[in-house]
Amino acid sequence: MLSSKYINALKAMETGDTLVLRSEIIEYILRYLEINAGTILKKYKAYYGDSWDIEFAKTVNHIYYFLAITKDVRFLNVLLKFRKLIKKHHFQYEGKALDILFERELNIMCK
């Protein structure tokens, strides 16, 4: 089950007022996703029931957004860990498009 602190962090991230608050929350969410990378799917299913995939896709969208604006390699790392999962469940990103997306980010990182 997802922790209530994490759920609150997700909500706060969407409505956060200040940049400082946002960055602390983002750090927390990143840490939570990394630490629970192996069991995150189970946790989302247990917490959200049938709508787990929509909620997880929302989180993935947020992480991709943070990657795009911050170019922080840690977001790319966590997305890569979820890549199989994302492809398997056909979230908003189609598998092939996702590969192109990651390749592009990797290329940017290596320049």
Added chain:
Amino acid sequence: MRDPFKIVILSANKHSAYSSSVLNHVLSYNIKVEYLVVKRNSRFSILISELKKNKFGLVEKIFKKIFLQRLSLLGFKTNLIDGFSEYFLDNFDRHSTLINTSKKFNIPLIETENFHEQSVLNRLKECQPDLIVFTGGGLIRESLIKIPRLGIINCHMGILPYYRGMDCTYYAMLENNYDKIGFTTHLMDSGVDTGAIIKKYFVDCHFPISPETIVKVIEYKMAPAIVESIILLLNDKVILERQSSTDGKQYFTICKELKQVKYYVI
């Protein structure tokens, strides 16, 4: 003349080449090792949880940490061994392992599944150590941190406060921060690598070099560096640099795709 300083060494396993090097080094100074506390890693649940996290990572870890290290301690030196084992074989008799040295110098060895077990804490409290030396074995909690007079010392494989957590060398290279590659000795607190900094050791990367080679160089240098910091700390010759939680970032185990990126080093 003052009484010898008293320290306790924490180790991730009894075959650790890094712990063996640290132990052999400190015994050459006027330091008394009160206890060796070694983690017993046989718990089935730990194995299962590691397996869930990363199957191949676990196999690699077992191969490197257990099989290759044991092999090297038996005197088989191969290119596959890590920097810790290489340093140990280059500087000490291969028989002076953690177990053999503890027997030779009558140092009590405590095997435990958890450093925070009450019986372990009680024994450490009784001996009132000046310093605890962490040479691996997981997270440390407040109950242990408050026991030694000076604190718990650790050597972190990254330059603090910028790179906290795991695989810092890879991340520093990915981010083109070649001037922030190396390792840091610091005192531990309840955060992840957020305790006061003792000394930073930079590794020069101004030639084509792979991250794996840099990691090996760092591993090779860690044992003498942590002993140097122990001596400085015990002799009150350190100005500690406090860290703020916002000074750096915490990094996590790097995924294989990022590990395989071609690194360009000038």
